[in-house]
Amino acid sequence: MLRGKHVKIIIAADGTCTVDAVNFTGPSCQTATGEITAALGGQIDHEHLKPEARGGEQSRRVSGGGLACSFLRHLPPQTKPMLHPNPAGVPTGASRNRNKKLCSTSLHYMRTPP
């Protein structure tokens, strides 16, 4: 089992993926998960920011840049993230539980008559 920084992905039987960046500090966790979601072409349905990500977003608000913003640029055009940050920016237990990003991509199978 890896003890340092690593990303764990669970690919469910239906193809849904859970991407978990473990032991990262700072907004680099978003970069790590962003690399994977970009490869998957995933469309984000929900985004739950963790404390570091909120820090990145705060810096984006201040500087107009930041990693939270660059992560979103990694996503495909059809991506429609819905951000749910803790408005007060307080890392409460409840907000930690919401520090997750959820995304989905529709996959259309067109069927033809036999």
Place this chain on the structure above:
Amino acid sequence: MSHYVECQTEFHDPQALVAALTECGFDESQIEVHQEAVPLYGYRGDVRPQRAHIVIRRQHVGPAANDVGWQRLLDGTYRAWISEYDARHRFALHMQNRIKQEYAYQVIRRQARTSGRTVTRERLPSGEIEVTIGGYR
């Protein structure tokens, strides 16, 4: 600290899709990859209006099967053409999901290795695939 994303998978890498299909039991020689879309044929040899860039011909799918194909769309994603018959047989939902699952693993593996990272894979009893990527600094 942990951070995670949940997402589904969209086919846009033809090599990964071919690799996924081979993991799902097709020989690479049974999978046609075309730069231009080619017609699909029905079980009686009739030409279908659908065209695809990645094709598995009906003789490799099963008895009374039709061609199965994936057509590249303008946005670079691939749309699957699966007949209703085949969607009830070899390409039932279980198989379609397994292709998505294997495809997801293939694109993750390619992305990680391109970045010089290590990749381990383990199939869980639940049917899920657990992938661990290391080598981050």
